[in-house]
Amino acid sequence: MFQAADTVLSNYFTFSGRANRAEYWWWMLFVFxxxxxxxxxxxxxxxxxxxxxxxxxxxxxxxxxxxxxxxxFPNITVSVRRLHDIDKSGWWSFIVLIPLIGSLIYLYWTLKGGTQGTNSYGPAPY
Structure with a gap:
């Protein structure tokens, strides 16, 4: 959990790259x-x-x-990088503005495994 928090906080304003499922969810636990x-x-x-x-x-x-x-800001950046990991644009994070269904789709995407190997947003995170 603290390693994920350190990674996210060291990339405070970094929207590029990818964040794997573990980094995202450990960060969410840290925030909670x-x-x-x-x-x-x-x-x-x-x-x-x-x-x-x-x-x-x-x-x-x-x-x-x-x-x-x-x-x-770290919440936004890790969310964008998480979407990058499944090869989706960070702009898709606005899907949560659609009542109920948008949040469910976003939750599914954050639970989904990332793209294996390199995708259009860079190499797979560790």
Missing amino acids: LTSLVMVFVDALLIAPFFGQSALTLKGPSPASLVTSLLLF
């Missing part, structure tokens, strides 16, 4: 766990600082917001 930790940080540390209960946090959640903003 990081977001979960930040929710607890907001609830247990930041809410009391503003005089609120941990269970009734109202208003912005600063730690979660900052984390989401920092991970926004």
Whole structure:
């Protein structure tokens, strides 16, 4: 998981190349766990600082917001590189804008194995 996070973060703005299935899903797990930790940080540390209960946090959640903003571009770039691995343009990531069916198609593509060998987006990732 941490190797995938390191790979994705070292390619923060890199849309070229390919990301295999493992890199993509380990990254998604890293993002989920990081977001979960930040929710607890907001609830247990930041809410009391503003005089609120941990269970009734109202208003912005600063730690979660900052984390989401920092991970926004790496999420996009790893998604584009994942689509490249199955020999699809990164523009196909907009398919998720089609209600329900678009998300299901995108999920299928992220679960699908990558193209063996070299494709139009480069050599197969490790």
